[in-house]
Amino acid sequence: MDQSTWIDQHATGHLQVDGQSIPIVTANTVVVGTGAAGYCAADRLVMLGQKDVVMVTDKRRAGASRNAGSDKQTYYKLTLAGAEPDSVREMAETLFSGGSMDGDIALAEAAWSPRAFFHLVESGVPFPHNASGEYVGYKTDHDPRQRATSVGPYTSRTMVEKLEGRVKDGHGIPVLDLCRVVDLVVEDGAVVGLLCVRLDVGADHPSRFLLLRCTNLVYATGGPAGMYADSVYPNGQWGANGAALRAGVHGKNLTEWQFGLASIHPRWNVSGTYMQALPRFVSTDADGGDAREFLGEFLPDYGDQLTRIFLKGYQWPFDVRKAPEGSSLIDLLVYQETKLRGRRVWLDFRANPAEEHFDASKLSDEARAYLDATGVTGLGDSTPIERLQHMNRPAYEFYLQRNPGVDLETDMLEVAVCAQHNNGGLEVDQWWQSNLAGFFPVGEAAGAHGVYRPGGAALNSGQVGATRAASYIAQARTEDPVDEGTFASAAAPVAERAASLLKEAGARAASGTDGTDELLTRIRRLMSDKAGVVRSRESVAQAREEITALLAGYEATIAADLDSRRSVSRLFLIRDILTSQYVYLNAMEHYVASGGLSRGSVLYTDAEGDLPVVDASVSAALPELFRLRLDAGKLDDVIQVTSWDGAADPEFTWRERRPIPEHAEAFENTWRTYRENKNIG
Known part of the structure; x- marks a missing residue:
């Protein structure tokens, strides 16, 4: 059965907007994204009893976890071999020591790392063990033990493929492909649905859009990879943080990237x-x-x-x-x-x-x-x-x-300093729920990390976060979605704005040229040049001013060829990227204005700082751009939180990071409360 037929047969209604008859698909939980975190969430939901699940993705075979890696891609977990001592608490403290990380998240990632790891093992990921069954490890960056393991260059791809098999072949969960996120549908402080633009249909279809009505939205869209031109994110990985930020989801540590x-x-x-x-x-x-x-x-x-x-x-x-x-x-x-x-x-x-x-x-x-x-x-x-x-x-x-293939025996390999991972992201609690009820960012979309993190911790975080989100949903959020009337009222203005953007951009392209490719290249290059691994108060301000103007005028000026599915996709993609860039740049400005200095994977140019040391015999001087002062951990105990209503400027607060919880209950007490609610809540 093709996708359009499936949607037509499973639609629970339609929303009529500006000549579009938008189908509505309803489920308790919608999982956005088909990477390792998304498939894990869907698999866990069914395992825990919540079978009313639909998955959507902009391109099923794209994404970082399916297409990224390294010479020996690392997965980070609790030590499971040898005589070297380790504990849940010690691993949590390693994660917490990265600075600006919440302790309850650190403890959850440590405590459930064996559960997440062995789920992957039982799913068929061939992590190596010795003859006695010990899952041996090695030391990775920012790792005091030997907690790292790997299945080679494609660890995360193998994870995706094995989990995908469980979801599609074992559970039969529908996966709607070529559906790009446009906007969240929100009602009274809770997510109630999602609007997507369909890239599998053309201009002659009754609707270029799809609405999903749901109680829960698991957001496994990856990091906002589209923000930077100098990027090691795989082609086709873009992210969708902009839609969440527009909907009022809080950001956390947005300044913290890994290059x-x-x-x-x-x-x-x-x-x-x-x-x-x-x-x-x-x-x-x-x-x-x-x-x-x-x-x-x-x-x-x-x-x-x-x-x-x-x-x-x-x-x-x-x-x-x-x-x-x-x-x-x-x-x-x-x-x-x-x-x-x-x-x-x-x-x-x-x-x-x-x-x-x-x-x-x-x-x-x-x-x-x-x-x-x-x-x-x-x-x-x-x-x-x-x-x-x-x-x-x-x-x-x-x-x-x-x-393209490169033979390192005969050819040189071109390299650059590239954006690789957003350690910040959308704020979550210890069950990976955001401030928006029912909205669960998992994987890189979630701001679960600190300033520093051990290599491979992101893969563990994605699996633990997906498992905890699914556990919470299956235990505490099993109710049906809002009724059709309430949903239609909330979704109509969201759909009307999207339909208007599509129609007007098409009209401008009909009398001019498609501007999506040129603008996408321009805004990504701007971020890499002004707000990448080396930035300054002045360069960030310049980028923020330009992005602010482009975002403000975007819907009134952009032109997109409606006969080109690529252009329609980029019409909404660029709006999402501009939104992310706008909020992230404001966060960078606030960080510097708050006295923030160079830390993590970012050098902030500082005229009062020092240049890196070079050999005393060297007569050449490093550029003043590299003059810096180290943060030295002065902001490690606080977290920058971003809130935005989509209209006024973003607002920022510094809050104390949550400490690592101390659990000293007797076993019988924990057992009793676990029988009552599985200690979820």
């Missing part, structure tokens, strides 16, 4: 073995000529340069604390080449840095010991490609298999 070195064709993190193989860093002009190594300009000592490159392997995210004297200076030197000098940067695995013979004795003890343990030093005078293939041949083969 890192990534290849751009194809998009992929160059972490782990890609750095530990010690490639050359080469820059060229825009046409690929005038090739030269550039790290030596500021890191002339051979051993120091190679050690910093090596450390980027497991210190992959840009960390401003490691910029003054550590491995993150490399990110800044790449940024200088690309953003300030207008050049392109490449990793070259064909020859050693400085075209010297490889000499492991000049590396730091830490780097040399690692390369000894992996057998690299036994290769003798090796090249980076020989070291990469020896340590991790699948990492080499990965680029051969991508589109």
